[in-house]
Amino acid sequence: MFRTQIDHILENCEGALAGTVMGFDGVSLEAVSTKPNLDVKMVSTEFSFVLSQVRKAAEILEVGGLEEVSIRSEHLDFLVRVLNTDYFLAIIMAPDGNLGKGRFLMRLAQTEIRPQLDG
């Protein structure tokens, strides 16, 4: 489920290491990692709580629906595309990865994934 879309991003974006479709409750629907020691579920679950907080802050501020979040740390980039009210797509990238291409491919993937989630 959604493996095709995640694989497409990992294969076509330089530096993309892992991806997941996850609920804001931290439950993963699909998770793919190209590195044995990179647990994308663990990373995304840890950040899922934070994402819920970001969404709440955006609601309080009335700045419109949350669309994307990027978190850059010293060792990795964590890119998030909000899919609908319940789910997000997250990609973990190497610090020298192509972030612009990653965001672009995630937007494309959203158009394929979202109908399946909503349907």
Next chain:
Amino acid sequence: MFRTQIDHILENCEGALAGTVMGFDGVSLEAVSTKPNLDVKMVSTEFSFVLSQVRKAAEILEVGGLEEVSIRSEHLDFLVRVLNTDYFLAIIMAPDGNLGKGRFLMRLAQTEIRPQLDG
């Protein structure tokens, strides 16, 4: 204090609307807005709690120090550059703003602001 650096970003980045240097405790050292109805302090204070949570998650995951956070909502982009353990630089951009240039100018500003904060 830091007004010169914030102004430089607002004047040289298309779509940059407001900026602040703020503590993770939500207390602003400087805040500049080019729009009377855009309260950058209020927006940044609301997100400062979330940023602390992001930082904690990064610590738990041992992915290195937090460097940048970007939050894109329907009506605005909120870009954050972590300056040191206590402070961050935040810029609010219009959705059609030049995010890449904004991030670049924020990195430059950090090299000027940080010595003043640490000194």
